[in-house]
Amino acid sequence: MSHDPGYNFAYLDEGTKRMIRRTLLKAVAIPGHQVPFGAREMPLPYGWGTGGIQVTASILGRDDTLKVIDQGADDTTNAVSIRRFFARVAGVRTTTRTAEATVIQTRHRIPEAPLREGQVIVYQVPMPEPLFRLEPRLAETRRMHALADYGLMHVKLYEDIARHGHVSTAYNYPVMVGGRYLMSPSPIPAFDNPKMDHMPALQLFGAGREKKIYAVPPYTSVRSLDFEDHPFRPHRADGTCAFCGARDSYLDEVVCDDQGSRMFICSDTDYCESRWEPEQ
Amino acid sequence: MMRPGFHDPVPEAQGCFRAMLDAMSRPGRVHTLDVALDAPPPLAPATAAVLLTLADAETSLHLMPDGAAAGDWVRFHCGSAPASLPEASFVLSLGIHPPLSALRQGSEEAPEQGATLICQVRSLTEGEGWRLAGPGIRDFHHLRVEGLAADFLQQWAAQRPAFPRGVDIILCAGRQLAALPRTVTIEEG
Amino acid sequence: MAYVAVKGGEAAIANAHGWMAERRRGDPEVPALSTRQVEEQLGLAVDRVMAEGACHDRGLAALAIKQAQGDLIEAAFLLRAYRTTLPRFGHAAPLDTGAMRVQRRISAVFKDLPGGQLLGPTLDYTHRLLDFALAAEKEAPPEPAAEIPGDAAGRLPRVADFLVREGLMRREADSGQEPPDLTRDPPDFPASRAARLQNLARGDEGFLLSLGYSTQRGYGNNHPFVGEIRQGKVAVRFTPPELGFEIEIGAITVTECEMVNQFQGSKSEPAQFTSGYGLVLGRGERKAMSMALVDRALKAGELGEDRTAPAQDEEFVLMHSDNIEATGFVEHLKLPHYVDFQSELEVIRRMRSTAGTSATGSEA
Ligand SMILES: [Zn+2]
Numbered sequence: 001m002s003h004d005p006g007y008n009f010a011y012l013d014e015g016t017k018r019m020i021r022r023t024l025l026k027a028v029a030i031p032g033h034q035v036p037f038g039a040r041e042m043p044l045p046y047g048w049g050t051g052g053i054q055v056t057a058s059i060l061g062r063d064d065t066l067k068v069i070d071q072g073a074d075d076t077t078n079a080v081s082i083r084r085f086f087a088r089v090a091g092v093r094t095t096t097r098t099a100e101a102t103v104i105q106t107r108h109r110i111p112e113a114p115l116r117e118g119q120v121i122v123y124q125v126p127m128p129e130p131l132f133r134l135e136p137r138l139a140e141t142r143r144m145h146a147l148a149d150y151g152l153m154h155v156k157l158y159e160d161i162a163r164h165g166h167v168s169t170a171y172n173y174p175v176m177v178g179g180r181y182l183m184s185p186s187p188i189p190a191f192d193n194p195k196m197d198h199m200p201a202l203q204l205f206g207a208g209r210e211k212k213i214y215a216v217p218p219y220t221s222v223r224s225l226d227f228e229d230h231p232f233r234p235h236r237a238d239g240t241c242a243f244c245g246a247r248d249s250y251l252d253e254v255v256c257d258d259q260g261s262r263m264f265i266c267s268d269t270d271y272c273e274s275r276w277e278p279e280q
Numbered sequence: 281m282m283r284p285g286f287h288d289p290v291p292e293a294q295g296c297f298r299a300m301l302d303a304m305s306r307p308g309r310v311h312t313l314d315v316a317l318d319a320p321p322p323l324a325p326a327t328a329a330v331l332l333t334l335a336d337a338e339t340s341l342h343l344m345p346d347g348a349a350a351g352d353w354v355r356f357h358c359g360s361a362p363a364s365l366p367e368a369s370f371v372l373s374l375g376i377h378p379p380l381s382a383l384r385q386g387s388e389e390a391p392e393q394g395a396t397l398i399c400q401v402r403s404l405t406e407g408e409g410w411r412l413a414g415p416g417i418r419d420f421h422h423l424r425v426e427g428l429a430a431d432f433l434q435q436w437a438a439q440r441p442a443f444p445r446g447v448d449i450i451l452c453a454g455r456q457l458a459a460l461p462r463t464v465t466i467e468e469g
Numbered sequence: 470m471a472y473v474a475v476k477g478g479e480a481a482i483a484n485a486h487g488w489m490a491e492r493r494r495g496d497p498e499v500p501a502l503s504t505r506q507v508e509e510q511l512g513l514a515v516d517r518v519m520a521e522g523a524c525h526d527r528g529l530a531a532l533a534i535k536q537a538q539g540d541l542i543e544a545a546f547l548l549r550a551y552r553t554t555l556p557r558f559g560h561a562a563p564l565d566t567g568a569m570r571v572q573r574r575i576s577a578v579f580k581d582l583p584g585g586q587l588l589g590p591t592l593d594y595t596h597r598l599l600d601f602a603l604a605a606e607k608e609a610p611p612e613p614a615a616e617i618p619g620d621a622a623g624r625l626p627r628v629a630d631f632l633v634r635e636g637l638m639r640r641e642a643d644s645g646q647e648p649p650d651l652t653r654d655p656p657d658f659p660a661s662r663a664a665r666l667q668n669l670a671r672g673d674e675g676f677l678l679s680l681g682y683s684t685q686r687g688y689g690n691n692h693p694f695v696g697e698i699r700q701g702k703v704a705v706r707f708t709p710p711e712l713g714f715e716i717e718i719g720a721i722t723v724t725e726c727e728m729v730n731q732f733q734g735s736k737s738e739p740a741q742f743t744s745g746y747g748l749v750l751g752r753g754e755r756k757a758m759s760m761a762l763v764d765r766a767l768k769a770g771e772l773g774e775d776r777t778a779p780a781q782d783e784e785f786v787l788m789h790s791d792n793i794e795a796t797g798f799v800e801h802l803k804l805p806h807y808v809d810f811q812s813e814l815e816v817i818r819r820m821r822s823t824a825g826t827s828a829t830g831s832e833a
Contacts, residue, residue, distance in 0.1 A: 009290045013554070018336050021297045025334075026392040028304045029448045029461035031415050035392040036655035041549045046797030048804065059301065061294045071808045078804050080478035108808045126801065137784055139658040146388035165823045170812035178415055178463065180444065189812040198418075202305045209794045211655040217305045217416035217461075235815050253811055267808055338653075 003091035010057040011089040016040055020058040020213070024204065027215035032177025033145070034128050034212040042208065049082055049107060050208030052124035056086065056105050059120060059204070065093045067101035072109035072250065072267035079107070098270050108171075110192040112249050112271040115201035117218065123186040125207040128214065130174040130184040150182045153225060161230050170235070176223045177216055185222075191234040191250050196222040239264035244275035283320050285332050285357045292317075296333040300450060303459035308412040308421030310404045310458045322374050323350040326452035327400045334396075335360045335370055342368035346375030369393070374400045377428065380435045383447045391444035394462065401427030404453045414464040422469055423458060425451060436466055493538050507531035516722075516751025517541055521792060522548030523652075523671040525721050525750055542673075546793045553652070562706040562715060566725050566748070567624050571701035576628050578694045578729055584625040589700060591754075628697040629727050629744055638729070638742040658784050665767055665787065666760075670748060672790030674756040680780040681762030689778025691765045696729035696744065700752055724749045726757035730765050735773030743772065 003009055012020070016038075023037040042050040060066065066086055070079040074096040082105060083094050095101050098111040107124040115121060131141045134152045144150065153174055160168045167173075173190035177183045185193055186205060196203065196216060203216040216222060226232035237251045242263045249271055251264040266272035286292040292315045299311035319328030331354060335341055340363035343351055354360075354372070365371065365382050377399045386394035409424025410433075429435065439446045439462065446462035460466070494501070508515055508531035518530040522545040530548055537543035573589025576582055632638035648663035656664070669677060684690055702720040709716065726747040734740035745765025747757035766780035779785055789795065 007554075009294075013556075014290065014293065015336060015338070017293070017297075018334060019338060021301075022334055022339070023392075024301060025304050025396070025448070026394075028301065028416075029463065030391050030444050031463065033391060033444060036657075038653040038655060040553045040652075041546075041793065042553075043550045045546070045800060046794045047799075047801030048797060050797075059294075059298060061298060062291060071805050075478045076805055077478045077482055080482060084479075084482075107804075108806070126798070137658075138656070138788075139784060142389050164820050166819065168816055168820065170816040171809040187806075187809050189808055191812065200418075202301070209798055215305075217463075219418045220415040235812070235819070237811060237815060250808070251811070252807055253814065267811075 004088050007089045009090055010060050010086070012040070012054065012057045017058045020054055023213045024055065024058065024215065027204070027213050028202070028217050031216050031220050032181030032183040032214060034214045036211055037213050039208045039211040044081070044085070046209035047126060048078060049105070049124040051206030051213070052105050052107070052122050053082060053085070053206070054208060055122045055204050055206035055213060056103060057090070060086065060090050060092060060103060062092065064102045065095050065100055067095050067098060067104045069104070069109060069111070070107040072111070073269040075269065096270050108187050109250070109267060110188055110195045112266070112268045113274070114195075115199055117200045119201040121201055121203050123203065123205045125184065125186045125205045125212075128184055128205065128207040128210050128212040130182050145181065148180060153182060157225055158227065161227070166230065174225050176225060178220055183214065189250060190224065190232075191236050193222070193224045193232070194234055198222075237264055241266045241272060244272045246272065246275060282356055283318050283353060286329075287316055289332075292329070293333045296329045299457060300330065300333065300459065303450070303457055304448070304461050306416045306421070307414065307460055307464040308406065308417065308423035308458060310406040310423070310456050313455050313457065320350050320353045322347070323353065324400050324452055325455045326457045327372070327374070327398060330398055330450055330452060330457065331358055331372065337361070339370055340368045342371045344371065344373040344375065344378060347372050350374075368395060370396050370398060372398045379429075380439055380447045385442065385445045385447065388445065391446070394446050394448065397447055397449045398452065399428070399449055400452045401425050402453060403427070404451055404456045404458050409469045411467045411469050412464050416461070417464070424469070427453070433466055433468065436460070440465065493536070502535055504528060504531040504535055507534050513752060514539070514541060516753055517674060518544045518548060520750040520753050520756065521545035521671055521673060522552065524548045524552040542792050542796050546796070549793055559707065559710065561718075562708070564703045564705065564723065566699065566703055566723065567627065569625070569699055569701045569703045569725070570720075571625060571699050573700040574625065574697065576695065576697045578628060578696055582628060625699070627727065629729065632729065632742055638744065639738070641744070656787060659770070660783060660787060665783070666746065666748070666764065668787045668790055669760045669763060672760070673792035673795070674753070674759070676790055676792065677756060677759035677763055680766070680786060681759035684762050684766050684778065684780045689766045689769065689781045691745070691762070692731035693728045693745065693762055693765065694730070695758065696727040698724070698726045698754060698757065700724045700754065722751055724751070724753050724757040726754070726761045728758075728761040728765055732772065737773040743768065
């Protein structure tokens with residue numbers, strides 16, 4: 001498959017790719033630290049994955065196989081749109097199979113199948129600053145990261161526990177990377193957080209509108225914030241996938257009729273299909 | 281006559297970058313580049329490819345005197361602004377590298393401004409030599425490097441307490457490259 | 470089956486595009502709009518799209534407006550996305566607005582001044598009555614020939630310069646620093662004034678208008694007077710490296726506004742006039758004025774004034790002025806969030822069950 005000759009391979013010009021590549025190397029060298037970069041306007045709106053797309057465009061090569069998911073699914077409209085974009089401007093092979101992909105761009109999920117060495121997962125990040133709900137000022141949060149001053153976040157979580165008995169953050173649950181930087185895992189459900197810890201694959205994070213890139217190298221400690229007496233516990237709906245019977249996957253709850261009856265199905269469509277295909 | 285850069289710049293730069301990205305993500309892993317680069321001596325093909333992949337007019341580069349013979353080629357193909365050793369974002373060394381503490385270290389708020397040392401060495405061998413640990417490494421990686429300063433390990437250990445400030449290194453020998461991000465700890469093997 | 474509803478994304482997207490194309494064209498019995506018509510007859514829309522799209526090209530701005538069905542933020546976005554793909558040849562010299570070939574120049578602080586007041590093309594004194602003659606598609610009246618004022622060299626002195634010369638107004642010093650390029654350098658705070666002005670110049674007109682208005686209503690009041698508004702063509706000058714000398718590559722229409730603000734002095738500065746500055750691509754007088762008000766408000770810190778109002782808060786203003794960023798992030802809420810929502814559902818259920826059990830005292 002060849003790429004649209006009207007654009008440079010993978011859309012971005014080579015100068016922009018070099019700038020993003022330099023940023024990526026520094027991001028990997030300082031795990032969890034948000035590195036500012038000169039994000040460009042992309043032909044997709046800000047907030048729709050422009051950061052992830054710029055990262056993917058800068059790493060992608062002709063031999064890569066790309067998988068794009070949104071909410072865990074390959075066939076959600078935004079995932080389809082981004083996959084089509086790369087098929088057109090880079091002419092790369094695309095896949096829905098997690099195991100076949102060399103580069104996976106994701107919004108809001110980490111696939112259920114464990115990622116392996118040699119794979120790269122690119123997260124789309126809307127708000128890279130894990131402290132933004134507590135302190136919206138960049139000048140201030142930058143200082144807090146410099147001093148590793150994360151007391152505010154601990155206080156917030158502790159207040160949650162005092163008030164509700166447990167932490168009320170269900171997604172975008174903050175993590176400590178390499179024991180040094182507090183990091184937003186992007187709005188993945190807290191259920192996915194443990195997958196980030198010592199993951200064999202390289203994890204890259206792109207925030208286009210906020211103009212930040214950060215990274216977690218393979219085999220790096222990623223710990224969800226918690227307390228000794230209130231250890232972090234990932235949650236999922238207590239149910240079974242109606243399609244494949246999975247009891248371990250993250251589930252979407254689907255309303256089936258006007259009586260409000262519910263059923264649960266795997267959010268990761270590739271995982272679900274891989275479990276029922278052999279039986280067919 | 282000026283020797284050319286990449287033959288096919290878009291895929292070659294991408295291939296070289298992916299090797300560097302993997303090298304930086306898995307410190308001590310040695311990658312062999314698949315590029316046909318006719319670099320001017322004393323520049324090794326890997327060193328030349330790294331420069332073409334990362335450096336351009338938007339970066340500053342300090343060329344150590346040992347690289348002077350390749351100076352014209354570097355200036356022509358990269359067009360980086362020349363900068364002093366403590367100010368450059370990239371430092372190119374082809375002989376004995378300058379002390380790491382003399383390079384830009386970045387600040388606590390902007391540690392990414394710590395310099396990248398592109399260091400050409402005699403040889404890189406994976407699986408023996410130093411014992412590396414840190415992010416990117418499951419247990420340990422082993423790497424032998426011939427051609428660094430005699431007190432390199434002391435210099436490396438000395439920058440560790442300043443983390444996140446520090447210098448990252450891309451090591452090049454022949455067509456091979458490896459990387460030492462500032463997070464890695466190195467012990468004599 | 471419910472699961473099927475999320476399948477077929479490809480077909481749904483193709484259908485949406487087809488439907489939208491049909492909407493854009495409207496009734497095919499009505500003749501299609503030419504981009505030349507947009508450029509000539511919706512000139513102020515073209516100017517706004519060029520300013521917020523940060524790209525001076527009337528033809529492309531007109532095309533963007535047509536393509537966006539008149540949605541000016543969408544049009545500015547189209548222009549921006551195009552702009553980023555253009556190669557850069559270098560930086561033009563700073564515009565010399567003192568040498569502007571003005572079509573309009575007014576001052577509200579002096580009855581008359583060297584170079585004179587020139588009303589130019591403006592709606593200021595029209596009565597806002599719908600002109601039904603336009604609906605009947607009558608020919609527009611011919612425009613009166615513009616008078617070109619200015620001295621022999623074509624320079625018009627600035628109102629602010631008179632006040633500076635008399636020592637009554639704070640002189641704006643050139644920091645001598647290379648201005649940052651906000652399309653390349655991510656934002657940094659505190660920002661330099663150059664970065665601030667760049668940001669405001671491409672900022673959303675509505676956002677700046679409301680912020681400027683808020684200062685007038687007391688949220689960071691800075692006692693503004695319109696020192697001068699001038700509108701006209703300025704030469705764009707560029708030094709091609711291969712030539713080594715400056716050449717004029719064209720002329721563009723801009724609107725410049727300088728506010729004169731009363732200032733009672735602070736611990737660090739004596740009583741004097743201060744200024745706020747606005748410069749906008751095209752005929753964007755409302756925006757140039759708003760920009761000048763906000764620029765002055767943002768000087769609060771350096772003038773030793775208390776920073777209490779939204780318009781004085783640099784990070785707040787600069788991080789939220791860009792309508793392309795804003796519209797993307799607001800509208801992204803339309804994207805599926807059901808994974809996040811599912812996790813919230815679980816948390817709410819858990820909280821309610823915890824509250825329920827502790828209310829009955831079954832759990833300490
Ligand atoms: Zn399933």
